[in-house]
Amino acid sequence: MADKYFVDTNILLYAHDPSTGVKRDRARQVVEHLWQTGQGVLSTQVLQDLCFNLRRRVAHPLPVEEIRRLIQDYLSWEVVVNTPESAIQALELEVRYKISFWDALVVNAAESSGAAVLYSEDLAAGQKYGSVRVVNPLKG
Numbered sequence: 578m579a580d581k582y583f584v585d586t587n588i589l590l591y592a593h594d595p596s597t598g599v600k601r602d603r604a605r606q607v608v609e610h611l612w613q614t615g616q617g618v619l620s621t622q623v624l625q626d627l628c629f630n631l632r633r634r635v636a637h638p639l640p641v642e643e644i645r646r647l648i649q650d651y652l653s654w655e656v657v658v659n660t661p662e663s664a665i666q667a668l669e670l671e672v673r674y675k676i677s678f679w680d681a682l683v684v685n686a687a688e689s690s691g692a693a694v695l696y697s698e699d700l701a702a703g704q705k706y707g708s709v710r711v712v713n714p715l716k717g
Contacts, residue, residue: 581655582611583618583687585697586626588714593627593647596636600715607696607714611654620657620686622679624648657686674706684709 584607591597591604611617628648631639639647663685670681680699684706687695695709702713 580616580694581618581690581692582616583620583657583683583690583692583695583709584608584611584623585683585695585699586623586630587698588696589619589623589627589651590630590635591698591715593631593639594635594637603715617654618657618687618690618692619651619654620683620690621659622682622686624651624656627651655690657690659686663689670706676700 588604588607591600592608594601597604608617628644631644631647632641659682663682666689667678667681667685670676670684671678674681674684676684683697684695684700687709688707692709695706695711696714697711698713698715700706700711702711702716704711
């Protein structure tokens with residue numbers, strides 16, 4: 578079975594925000610590769626964050642209909658649904674690794690999906706969290 582790659586919100590945000598320049602180009606390459614290979618994984622948290630950020634935190638917010646279509650497209654990827662147990666596990670990861678709860682929730686989703694790699698700009702590149710290794714695909 579092919580490796581899975583969990584994608585954090587920031588990578589998707591760069592891929593869909595035209596104002597992010599070189600980061601957009603690199604993020605789009607990653608996302609396009611994952612579309613072609615079918616190896617992309619994300620979580621409900623990532624999709625929720627992406628919706629909010631594309632509406633409120635980018636220079637040129639996207640219309641709701643465009644975001645809806647985008648999210649529907651990402652539903653073809655493997656999507657980890659965060660549960661109450663996910664929150665408990667994230668609390669444990671937060672304490673163990675001294676990371677934010679939100680980052681721990683992402684790490685938990687990546688690990689529970691069986692992803693080998695977590696693409697993120699926020700977490701330390703090269704860091705291992707259990708079976709998941711963080712890679713910053715924006716560094717060139």
